[in-house]
Amino acid sequence: MxxxxxxxxxxxxxxxxxxxxxxxxxxxxxxxxxxxxxxxxxxxxxxxxxxxxxxxxxxxxxxxxxxxxxxxxxxxxxxxxxxxxxxxxxxxxxxxxxxxxxxxxxxxxxxxxxxxxxxxxxxxxxxxxxxxxxxxxxxxxxxxxxxxxxxxxxxxxxxxxxxxxxxxxxxxxxxxxxxxxxxxxxxxxxxxxxxxxxxxAERVFRPLEVPPDAPERGLLPVGFVLLFGGNIGVSQDFPTIMEAAELTRSRTDLHWVIIGSGRMEDWVREQVAARRLGKTVHLLGRHPLERMPRFFACADALLVTLKRDPIYGVTLPAKLQAYMACGRPVLAALDGEGAQVIRESGCGLAVPSGDPKALAEAALRLASLSGEERCSMGRRGRDYCSVHFxxxxxxxxxxxxxxxxxxxxxxxxx
CATH class of the missing domain: 3.40.50.2000 (Glycogen Phosphorylase B;)
Incomplete structure (x- = not known):
């Protein structure tokens, strides 16, 4: 045609x-x-x-x-x-x-x-x-x-x-x-x-084995890494992420890493400084799409969030398919269809949108799991993605x- x-x-x-x-x-x-x-x-x-x-x-x-x-x-x-x-x-x-x-x-x-x-x-x-x-x-x-x-x-x-x-x-x-x-x-x-x-998900998103000396590892902090990759916008509800990060600030080994750019980027940087979260919240800027699967492979879990709003309750965010295709465990603050996919697939933990306390608790719970338990979540997500997406x-x-x-x-x- x-x-x-x-x-x-x-x-x-x-x-x-x-x-x-x-x-x-x-x-x-x-x-x-x-x-x-x-x-x-x-x-x-x-x-x-x-x-x-x-x-x-x-x-x-x-x-x-x-x-x-x-x-x-x-x-x-x-x-x-x-x-x-x-x-x-x-x-x-x-x-x-x-x-x-x-x-x-x-x-x-x-x-x-x-x-x-x-x-x-x-x-x-x-x-x-x-x-x-x-x-x-x-x-x-x-x-x-x-x-x-x-x-x-x-x-x-x-x-x-x-x-x-x-x-x-x-x-x-x-x-x-x-x-x-x-x-x-x-x-x-x-x-x-x-x-x-x-x-x-684009074909670039797939499970990868990243060597210990990979440059992406050098850009990430040491500890449990929760990585958000994508647009830093209004829809992604960064106020909830900032509040959750503040609730977990005493866990200095739990890091919230943000890769991307967007309308809210300056606001997020200001909040990190105002809340004194520089030790546990890290903004790494934009990186080429082709490098993102390598960053995902280096992280312990991947983060997806949307605002609490009726429109987002019926939205299936595209980054969720990318995360699942890479075989990584997912932490989500989503309502509706996105949360349903996470629960059906067993690929991670989902809490309601706009609930920083629940997000912080889920982050701590995910960090407490064994590496094998998190790997099992990632495999289930990959299998679900292969069937449905x-x-x-x-x-x-x-x-x-x-x-x-x-x-x-x-x-x-x-």
Whole structure:
């Protein structure tokens, strides 16, 4: 199939869609990526890119067509809103011209957020009369309230109308969590066109044996290491992590290690200093995705947290699959579907979101287990991941979905 992949984030930004695009290409499909200028998570356009620079390039044999838009800037609300709106507007205006002469069978949209990434795809669907498959990984308008703390009806009501407009124009809507289904249906997606399609971990995430002299070990403190890897954002509920770390501060051999960057990074650093947690809380900054499995292998357990909020209760965080694929025990402060996966798999310990006392107690309990008990948790998680989030099986299912959408469109034309 000739697939137009529309995404607001693509290489050199680190997102799951990079590997998925190459997997589809390896299976014989012709992929064209339509995206903007890389600027996540720093909010600044990456070196070498610009409004008139590197707008067309090749990523592992995949043509990438970029268009200029405003970057996130300082990550404030206005900067982020300008980023979202400019991507949707300029992408919609430029897509017909930048993609002219390129035939496509189906459009596939990757949406970790915002949903406005759907506008250029909707325009191409209308002009080319080709089906559109939309992969939802973040619920709108709910995420504006939960992550953006936006509660004004003057903003939320127009956004809700926009969301309805978009969902009604998708031929298939895929959701990464079963808990997302009621929301997308309520906002206009036909029930029979919605399907659960979870994320799988990138293939780089796998169990590793790391030698004693590995450089990653030299960056980690000596003792029991709880490692958080990923975005340091509002959704990840770092206030709960900081409070839990404060509750365990007397255990100087228990270390909370954070690898990543994001909107809350400066706040976390300030809290570490204000609470005098420098001996047990360590921020190591960003590291390449390819190194993360090595860090995971050096840690004693891996940490995943989300805010206490209805939207996060139905969210299955992507880092959970990555942790499980690496065969490491998991400590989680999650509600709903994420906690259910941990309990079903037996891959670790889960406590309610927003409960620092429970998180601290679970951390101490995990540290008290034998190494073999924690290894057993990791193996169970790996086995569960192989059954429920197998990349090859999910890739085959995605091909079926895209192909079925194309066949249905051809029948309509006939």
């Amino acid at each position: 000739r697939i137009l992949l529309v995404t607001q984030y693509f290489w050199p930004e680190n997102f799951r869609i990079n590997e998925l695009a190459t997997q589809l290409r390896d299976r014989g499909h012709e992929i064209t990526v339509f995206t903007g200028l890389p600027n996540y998570p720093s909010g600044k356009i990456f070196p070498g890119y610009g409004f008139c620079r590197r707008l067309r390039e090749d990523y592992r044999g995949i043509p990438v067509i970029r268009f200029p838009h405003l970057p996130r800037g300082d990550r404030g609300f206005l900067g982020m809103a300008a980023n979202f709106v400019s991507f949707a507007l300029l992408g919609s205006l430029l897509a017909p011209f930048l993609l002219r002469g390129r035939p496509f069978d189906v459009i596939f949209v990757y949406e970790p957020s915002p949903i406005t990434v759907g506008f250029p795809a909707v325009v191409m669907r209308a002009l080319r009369k080709i089906p559109l498959v939309f992969w939802v990984q973040d619920l709108w308008p709910e995420s504006l309230t939960s992550a953006g703390n936006i509660r004004s009806p003057w903003i939320l009501k127009p956004v809700e109308r926009m969301v309805r407009f978009l969902y009604r124009r998708f031929d298939r809507t895929l959701v990464t969590s079963r808990g997302f289904v009621p929301s997308v249906v309520r906002h206009g997606a036909p029930q029979d066109r919605v399907e659960y399609y979870p994320q799988s 197998d990349p090859e099986r999910l890739l085959l299912r995605l091909e079926e979905i895209l192909r079925d959408a194309r066949v249905e469109e051809m029948h309509k034309e006939a």
